[in-house]
Amino acid sequence: MLIKLENVTHIYDQEQQIKALDDVDLEIEEHEFIGIVGHTGSGKTTLVQMFNSLIKPTSGRIVIDDIVTTEKKADLKHVRQTVGLVFQYPEHQLFEETVYGDIAFGPRNLKLSEDEIDERVKHALELVGLDFDRFKDRSPFNLSGGQQRRVAIAGVLAMRPRVLILDEPSAGLDPQGRESLRSLLRRLHKSYNITIILISHRMEEITQLSTRVIVMDQGKIVLNGLPKEVFKHKGKLESLSLELPEITEILFMLKERGCNIRTDIFSVKEAVDEIIKVIGSKENAK
Amino acid sequence: MLSDITIGQYVHSNSIVHILDPRIKIIITIILITSLFLIGNFWGFAIFLGFNLIVIKLSQLPIKKVLRGLKPILFLVLLTLILHIFMTRGGEVLFQWKFLRIESEGLFTGTFMASRILLLIMFTSILTLTTSPLQLTDGIEYILKPFKKIGVPASEISMMMTIALRFIPTLMEEAEKIMKAQKARGADFESGNIIQRAKNLIPLLVPLFISAFRRADELALAMESRCYQGGKQRTRLHIMKLATRDIIALLLSIGLAVLVSFF
Amino acid sequence: MSLIEVNNVEFKYHGQTEPALKDINLRVEKGDFISIIGANGSGKSTLAKLLNVLLRPDKGNIIVGKHNTKDKDRIWEIRKNVGMVFQNPDNQIVATMVEDDVAFGLENIAVPSEEIRKRVDHALDLVDLSQYKKHETHKLSGGQKQRLAIAGIIAMEPSCIVLDEPTAMLDPQGRKEVIETIQFLNKEKDITIILISHFMEEASLADKVYVMNKATIKMEGTPAEVFQEIDYLRDINLDVPIVMEVANGLRKKGIKLPNILTIDGLVDSLC
Numbered sequence: 001m002l003i004k005l006e007n008v009t010h011i012y013d014q015e016q017q018i019k020a021l022d023d024v025d026l027e028i029e030e031h032e033f034i035g036i037v038g039h040t041g042s043g044k045t046t047l048v049q050m051f052n053s054l055i056k057p058t059s060g061r062i063v064i065d066d067i068v069t070t071e072k073k074a075d076l077k078h079v080r081q082t083v084g085l086v087f088q089y090p091e092h093q094l095f096e097e098t099v100y101g102d103i104a105f106g107p108r109n110l111k112l113s114e115d116e117i118d119e120r121v122k123h124a125l126e127l128v129g130l131d132f133d134r135f136k137d138r139s140p141f142n143l144s145g146g147q148q149r150r151v152a153i154a155g156v157l158a159m160r161p162r163v164l165i166l167d168e169p170s171a172g173l174d175p176q177g178r179e180s181l182r183s184l185l186r187r188l189h190k191s192y193n194i195t196i197i198l199i200s201h202r203m204e205e206i207t208q209l210s211t212r213v214i215v216m217d218q219g220k221i222v223l224n225g226l227p228k229e230v231f232k233h234k235g236k237l238e239s240l241s242l243e244l245p246e247i248t249e250i251l252f253m254l255k256e257r258g259c260n261i262r263t264d265i266f267s268v269k270e271a272v273d274e275i276i277k278v279i280g281s282k283e284n285a286k
Numbered sequence: 287m288l289s290d291i292t293i294g295q296y297v298h299s300n301s302i303v304h305i306l307d308p309r310i311k312i313i314i315t316i317i318l319i320t321s322l323f324l325i326g327n328f329w330g331f332a333i334f335l336g337f338n339l340i341v342i343k344l345s346q347l348p349i350k351k352v353l354r355g356l357k358p359i360l361f362l363v364l365l366t367l368i369l370h371i372f373m374t375r376g377g378e379v380l381f382q383w384k385f386l387r388i389e390s391e392g393l394f395t396g397t398f399m400a401s402r403i404l405l406l407i408m409f410t411s412i413l414t415l416t417t418s419p420l421q422l423t424d425g426i427e428y429i430l431k432p433f434k435k436i437g438v439p440a441s442e443i444s445m446m447m448t449i450a451l452r453f454i455p456t457l458m459e460e461a462e463k464i465m466k467a468q469k470a471r472g473a474d475f476e477s478g479n480i481i482q483r484a485k486n487l488i489p490l491l492v493p494l495f496i497s498a499f500r501r502a503d504e505l506a507l508a509m510e511s512r513c514y515q516g517g518k519q520r521t522r523l524h525i526m527k528l529a530t531r532d533i534i535a536l537l538l539s540i541g542l543a544v545l546v547s548f549f
Numbered sequence: 550m551s552l553i554e555v556n557n558v559e560f561k562y563h564g565q566t567e568p569a570l571k572d573i574n575l576r577v578e579k580g581d582f583i584s585i586i587g588a589n590g591s592g593k594s595t596l597a598k599l600l601n602v603l604l605r606p607d608k609g610n611i612i613v614g615k616h617n618t619k620d621k622d623r624i625w626e627i628r629k630n631v632g633m634v635f636q637n638p639d640n641q642i643v644a645t646m647v648e649d650d651v652a653f654g655l656e657n658i659a660v661p662s663e664e665i666r667k668r669v670d671h672a673l674d675l676v677d678l679s680q681y682k683k684h685e686t687h688k689l690s691g692g693q694k695q696r697l698a699i700a701g702i703i704a705m706e707p708s709c710i711v712l713d714e715p716t717a718m719l720d721p722q723g724r725k726e727v728i729e730t731i732q733f734l735n736k737e738k739d740i741t742i743i744l745i746s747h748f749m750e751e752a753s754l755a756d757k758v759y760v761m762n763k764a765t766i767k768m769e770g771t772p773a774e775v776f777q778e779i780d781y782l783r784d785i786n787l788d789v790p791i792v793m794e795v796a797n798g799l800r801k802k803g804i805k806l807p808n809i810l811t812i813d814g815l816v817d818s819l820c
Contacts, residue, residue, distance in 0.1 A: 040720045040722065084470065090467065451645050459687075508635055512705070513629060518659075523649060
C-alpha cells in the first residue's frame with residue numbers, strides 16, 4: 001500500500017472546532033490515477049497536503065510508503081521525495097534567475113551530484129515539452145504564463161516522485177495548454193508508472209483521466225469509486241452543488257426523456273456514436 | 287497558522303475605553319507620554335500606575351494581555367536598570383564587592399528609568415489593545431490634517447496604512463502557501479545557522495516580493511479606475527463625532543498630566 | 550447616440566512592434582449586454598482598459614456618452630460612467646471592511662457622507678452582500694469578493710460596467726454567483742454590461758458577441774450566429790462548450806440540428 005489514512009481528523013480552528021477533515025479512511029495503491037472533486041472548502045486541499053506531511057492531522061494515523069508520518073521521528077525527507085505536490089498556480093513559486101536553477105532547486109535539496117542534477121533537469125524539461133537548450137538559461141519571469149506553469153511542474157518532476165499530486169493544475173490555462181497538460185499527465189501515468197492524484201473542478205478532466213474518483217464534502221469522503229460508478233449518483237452530486245460532466249448531463253437528460261441510452265460515457269466521440277445509435281434505431285423503429 | 291496572526295493586538299469589546307473617539311485616545315496617549323518625561327519623583331509614577339490599572343479595568347482587558355505586551359521589552363528594562371545601578375555614581379555607597387559598587391544615585395535613576403519605560407509601553411499597548419488598526423488609521427489622518435498646509439500628505443499616509451492593513455493577511459496567506467510549496471521541494475526553513483537560514487529564505491522572499499509588486503500594480507490600476515486621485519479632497523463614509531465622554535476623558539487626562547508633571 | 554462608440558481604433562503598447570488592437574469598431578447601446586471573447590493575448594483586455602481610459606487609443610476615437618476619451622478634462626467623468634471589474638478578486642479590494650470598500654469610489658468623487666451611506670447600503674443589497682457589511686474583506690470567498698467589486702462599481706451609478714474576465718479565477722460556485730449578479734443588473738436595473746471572457750458558456754448569455762483574435766474583431770453577431778463556427782473558434786484556442794462539440798459531432802454524422810447553445814436546447818431538438 002502506497003498511501004494509507006486511518007481515522008484522520010484535522011481541526012484547523014481549535015476555538016470553533018471546525019474540521020477540515022473528519023474521520024477519513026483512505027487507501028491508495030501504486031499506479032492509480034485518482035481524481036478528487038468537491039467544492040471549495042470541502043477539505044480536498046487539506047487532504048492532499050496530508051499525503052506529504054505538509055500538514056499534520058489532529059488525530060489519526062497516516063502511512064506513506066511504509067513510513068508512519070504521524071509519528072514524531074518520521075523521515076519526512078523521504079516522504080516529500082516520494083510524494084511530489086504541485087500547488088495551485090505553481091508559477092507563483094518560481095524564484096531563481098534561470099529556468100535551470102529553479103528546476104534544480106529540488107534535486108539540490110536532495111544533495112544529488114551535479115551530473116545527476118543536470119540529467120534530471122534535462123529530463124524534466126523534456127517531459128513538460130520545453131527545449132532544454134532554448135530555455136535553460138532564460139529567466140522564468142520572462143516566459144509566458146503557460147510556460148511558467150510548465151517550468152514549475154518540471155521543478156516538482158525533477159524530484160522524481162512516485163506520487164504526483166496536482167491541485168487545480170489547469171486553472172487559467174487556455175484549451176491548448178490544458179490539452180498538453182492532460183497528455184503530460186497521461187504519459188507520466190502510463191509510461192513512467194507515476195501514481196497521480198488530481199484535484200480539479202473540471203469534471204471532463206477528471207472523467208477522462210482518472211481510474212478512481214473521490215468526492216469530498218465537509219471534510220468527509222462521500223463517494224469513492226470508478227468514474228462511471230461515481231457519476232451515476234446524479235442526485236447526490238447535485239445536492240453537493242457539484243456539476244456533472246456535461247456529457248453525463250446530456251445523456252441523463254436523454255434517458256429521462258425516455259431514450260434507452262447508456263450514461264457511463266465520458267468522451268465526445270463515444271457520446272456522439274451512442275446518441276446516433278439510439279436515435280438512429282428509434283428512427284428505424286418508426 | 288501564519289494567517290491567524292492578528293494585526294496589532296486589538297481586543298474587541300464595547301467598553302467605555304473602546305468606544306472613545308480614536309483621535310482623542312491618540313491625543314491622550316501623546317499627552318500622557320510627554321508628561322512621563324516631566325515626572326520628577328516616584329509619586330508621579332505611582333499615580334500613573336494607578337491610572338493605568340483603572341483604565342485597564344474600565345476597558346475590560348484581560349490583565350494578562352497587557353502584561354504579555356510588556357514581555358518583549360523586559361530585556362530593555364532590565365538592561366537599563368542594571369546599567370544604571372552599576373554605572374551611575376553618586377550618593378551613598380550601598381554595596382561593594384571587589385570592583386562592583388552600587389551607589390544610591392544609580393539605584394534611584396535605574397528604577398526611575400525602568401518605571402518610565404514600563405509605563406510608556408503600558409500606555410501605548412492600552413491604545414492599540416482598545417483601538418482597531420482601522421480606527422487608528424482614521425484617527426491619525428484627522429490629527430495630521432492641520433499639517434497638510436505645511437506639506438504633510440495626511441490622506442496619502444492614511445491610504446497607505448489602510449492598504450497595508452488590507453494586504454497583510456493576503457500576503458501572509460501567500461507566504462504560507464509558497465513556504466509549503468518550497469518545503470514540498472525539499473526546502474528547509476528551520477535548521478542551519480543564522481546566515482544559512484537567511485539564505486534559505488530566498489525561495490520564499492523572491493516569489494513573495496514578485497507577487498506583492500504584481501498586486502500593487504493591479505491595485506493601482508483598479509484604484510485609478512475607481513477615480514482615486516492622490517491628493518484630491520475626499521469625503522468619508524464614517525464621520526468621527528466627538529461625544530461628551532471624549533471631552534471629559536481629554537480634560538481628565540490633561541489634569542492628570544499637569545498634576546504629575548508639576549508636583 | 551450610442552452609449553459607447555469605438556471608431557477605427559488602433560493601439561500599440563510602448564516598445565512593442567505589433568499593435569495590440571487595430572481597426573476596432575464597436576457600438577454599445579444603453580441596456581445592452583455584449584460579450585467580447587478571445588484567447589489570451591487577443592487584445593480583449595486592452596480594449597477594456599481603453600473604454601475606462603486607463604489607456605488611450607493611438608489612432609481613432611472612443612466616445613463615451615458625449616465625451617471623447619482623449620479629452621483629459623473628462624477622464625473622471627468617463628470613469629465614473631464606465632465602471633470596471635478586474636480579473637483578480639484580491640487585487641481590486643482596497644479596504645479591510647466590506648462597506649468601506651464599497652464606499653471607496655464614492656469617497657474619491659467627494660459624495661457627501663449621508664449619500665455614501667445610502668448608496669453603499671443599496672449597492673450591497675443589489676449584489677446580495679448586505680449581511681456581510683461589517684465583515685473583513687479578505688475572509689470572503691472568491692465569488693463574494695467579485696460581487697463586492699461589482700457593488701463598489703454600481704455604487705457610483707455608472708451607466709455601463711466593463712468586466713474583464715471576472716470569473717477566470719473563481720470556482721464553479723463563484724462563477725455562477727457572479728454571472729447571476731451580472732444578469733440581474735442587466736435585466737432588472739438596465740445597466741449596460743460588457744463582459745470580456747474566454748468562456749463561451751458565459752458569452753452565450755449576451756445579446757451580442759464579438760470574437761477577437763490577433764488584435765482585431767473577427768466575428769460579431771448573436772451567440773447563436775457566432776457559435777455555429779465551432780471549428781473556427783476551436784482553431785483560435787477558445788473554450789468550446791462540450792454540448793456544442795457534441796452537437797457539432799452529430800451534425801457531421803448527418804443529424805440535422807438547429808443552433809445549439811445549451812444542454813436543454815440539444816436534448817429538446819433530439820427528443
